Amino acid sequence: MSKTEDSGVETPKADNFIEAIIKQDLAEGRIEKVVTRFPPEPNGYLHIGHAKSICVNFGLAETFGGECNLRFDDTNPAKEDQEYVDAIKEDVRWLGFQWAGDIRYASSYFDQFYQWALYLVKEGNAYVCDLTAEQASEYRGWATAPGKDSPFRSRSPEENLALLEKMRAGEFDEGHCVLRAKIDMASSNMNLRDPILYRIRKESHHQTGDKWCIYPAYDFAHGQEDAIEGVSHSICTLEFADHRPLYEWFLEHLPVPAKPRQYEFGRLNINYTVTSKRKLKQLVDDKVVAGWDDPRMPTISGMRRRGYSPAAVRNFCQSLAVAKTDGVVDMAQLEFFIREDLNDNAPRAMCVLNPVKLIISNFEEHINGDVQTVAAPVHPGKEELGTRELPFTKELYIDRADFSEDTTLGRKKFKRLVFGEYVRLRSAYVIKADEVIKDAEGNIETIIASLVPDTVGESPPEGIKPRGVIHWVSASHGKQATVRVYGRLFVHEAPDRGEENFMQHLNPDSLSVLQNCWVEPSLADAAPEGAFQFEREGYFVADRYDHQTGSPVFNMTIGLRASK
Ligand code: ATP
Numbered sequence: 001m002s003k004t005e006d007s008g009v010e011t012p013k014a015d016n017f018i019e020a021i022i023k024q025d026l027a028e029g030r031i032e033k034v035v036t037r038f039p040p041e042p043n044g045y046l047h048i049g050h051a052k053s054i055c056v057n058f059g060l061a062e063t064f065g066g067e068c069n070l071r072f073d074d075t076n077p078a079k080e081d082q083e084y085v086d087a088i089k090e091d092v093r094w095l096g097f098q099w100a101g102d103i104r105y106a107s108s109y110f111d112q113f114y115q116w117a118l119y120l121v122k123e124g125n126a127y128v129c130d131l132t133a134e135q136a137s138e139y140r141g142w143a144t145a146p147g148k149d150s151p152f153r154s155r156s157p158e159e160n161l162a163l164l165e166k167m168r169a170g171e172f173d174e175g176h177c178v179l180r181a182k183i184d185m186a187s188s189n190m191n192l193r194d195p196i197l198y199r200i201r202k203e204s205h206h207q208t209g210d211k212w213c214i215y216p217a218y219d220f221a222h223g224q225e226d227a228i229e230g231v232s233h234s235i236c237t238l239e240f241a242d243h244r245p246l247y248e249w250f251l252e253h254l255p256v257p258a259k260p261r262q263y264e265f266g267r268l269n270i271n272y273t274v275t276s277k278r279k280l281k282q283l284v285d286d287k288v289v290a291g292w293d294d295p296r297m298p299t300i301s302g303m304r305r306r307g308y309s310p311a312a313v314r315n316f317c318q319s320l321a322v323a324k325t326d327g328v329v330d331m332a333q334l335e336f337f338i339r340e341d342l343n344d345n346a347p348r349a350m351c352v353l354n355p356v357k358l359i360i361s362n363f364e365e366h367i368n369g370d371v372q373t374v375a376a377p378v379h380p381g382k383e384e385l386g387t388r389e390l391p392f393t394k395e396l397y398i399d400r401a402d403f404s405e406d407t408t409l410g411r412k413k414f415k416r417l418v419f420g421e422y423v424r425l426r427s428a429y430v431i432k433a434d435e436v437i438k439d440a441e442g443n444i445e446t447i448i449a450s451l452v453p454d455t456v457g458e459s460p461p462e463g464i465k466p467r468g469v470i471h472w473v474s475a476s477h478g479k480q481a482t483v484r485v486y487g488r489l490f491v492h493e494a495p496d497r498g499e500e501n502f503m504q505h506l507n508p509d510s511l512s513v514l515q516n517c518w519v520e521p522s523l524a525d526a527a528p529e530g531a532f533q534f535e536r537e538g539y540f541v542a543d544r545y546d547h548q549t550g551s552p553v554f555n556m557t558i559g560l561r562a563s564k
């Protein structure tokens with residue numbers, strides 16, 4: 001069992017085949033220290049799948065007393081941006097991890113990569129190829145048919161060196177030629193059919209500016225980055241399994257300072273959402289959501305804004321096996337950890353989401369002054385957190401759904417206020433609904449009720465049987481608040497795994513904004529990102545950006561119970 005510091009939640013340890021490999025490597029003396037890395041490309045914000053990768057990489061380093069680097073795999077300037085670099089750093093830190101030393105950038109090794117490209121050329125292991133993209137794909141063959149050699153494959157090292165220098169100097173247009181490794185055009189592994197090492201890209205880079213106009217391919221960069229950093233176990237997702245022979249080919253054919261090894265595990269997918277930066281970017285660009293950190297997004301920043309705690313996200317990730325197959329995890333599994341954490345840690349509060357006024361007709365008869373302060377526990381399971389004070393006043397709000405005029409409703413079925421009957425206001429009096437005032441259309445405007453004296457913290461007299469307990473907020477002392485309630489972003493279980501475009505499965509009702517909610521007074525002073533259980537409603541968080549004392553804004557995190 002593992003226990004995370006800031007949550008009391010215990011999670012059974014999930015299977016992790018990489019742990020077994022590391023144990024053996026240490027036992028056999030193949031490595032002395034575990035060094036891992038989390039290598040995002042800064043072309044979008046991180047999502048829940050990345051959270052798993054972060055937990056795996058930083059987690060293994062922690063388990064074995066090693067180190068984990070944060071490295072930006074920034075080899076493609078066209079899609080990358082400093083905004084993403086900054087957001088990714090913040091997300092990793094928020095999740096509770098600290099990388100070893102400084103942030104690393106693939107781009108800071110560009111000089112070294114270029115030296116190694118020259119090395120391959122001199123050794124006769126790389127050549128400049130002038131085939132057009134179309135021709136190159138034709139020459140490449142397909143999975144079941146071998147490719148054929150490019151007519152430029154036999155260029156001499158001297159000729160290649162001169163051409164590569166020209167590529168680098170910007171003398172050719174984009175697409176004019178590429179640098180390729182000379183491996184095997186007949187290999188059954190397509191990745192070994194003379195893969196591209198460098199492309200011409202006349203783009204400014206967010207880290208290196210205009211220093212380069214040729215950029216290394218991912219495959220030519222990744223293993224060498226690992227070698228430079230002394231990474232012992234380079235952990236990536238399954239789609240890179242076919243790239244492993246190439247990863248190893250570069251390490252064999254270059255004078256690298258170390259020989260890291262690559263291991264692949266299954267990607268995390270969750271139903272009812274998408275986990276691909278490209279698709280998430282489309283949701284942002286098409287303004288389907290308010291931004292990368294919209295609380296409906298499965299991004300780390302979205303989950304944060306939704307009110308998920310870092311500990312809950314980590315507990316979820318740690319509950320998942322690290323296996324050699326891709327899997328789809330039920331959203332309910334993530335929600336289980338969110339709820340468990342909040343149930344343990346969120347202070348209780350009252351909020352009326354859909355208010356109707358309730359007036360205590362006999363208030364003055366029983367209470368001196370305008371207000372009686374009643375006490376309620378901050379957390380029913382944690383007495384040590386003490387109590388909070390609630391102003392009980394003549395005019396209150398209760399939720400419309402907690403009142404019915406239908407006197408035939410069974411007591412079991414409707415444990416709330418019914419006309420002519422009793423209910424307890426949580427932490428306050430037992431009251432009886434005596435009268436209903438309606439507007440011209442017949443909508444209930446006000447409920448007139450009477451309190452039963454001496455019932456705060458005490459049972460009512462014999463014969464008075466409240467149907468249940470409901471929440472309330474003082475109309476004169478409570479604060480008006482905006483509450484955003486979220487539904488699933490997609491109505492389809494597998495939005496991006498069918499025939500249709502994933503955008504066709506969007507849920508048109510994924511956001512409702514309730515502007516006339518009422519919260520107990522102290523909630524207006526809640527710190528941004530403060531999480532609460534609104535009693536009988538669910539878990540809510542003070543919005544990180546929009547919540548202010550003068551205009552409280554809460555986001556719904558999750559309901560109290562899993563819906564069936
Ligand atoms: P996306 O498809 O969302 O763009 P990516 O794999 O291109 O993801 P990178 O920035 O390259 O994103 O990923 C950084 C690391 O996170 C990689 O090691 C990658 O394997 C891992 N990763 C990405 N998505 C997932 C996922 N769904 N589950 C587990 N690990 C993931």
Ligand code: MG
Pocket residue numbers: 041
């Ligand atoms: Mg990628």
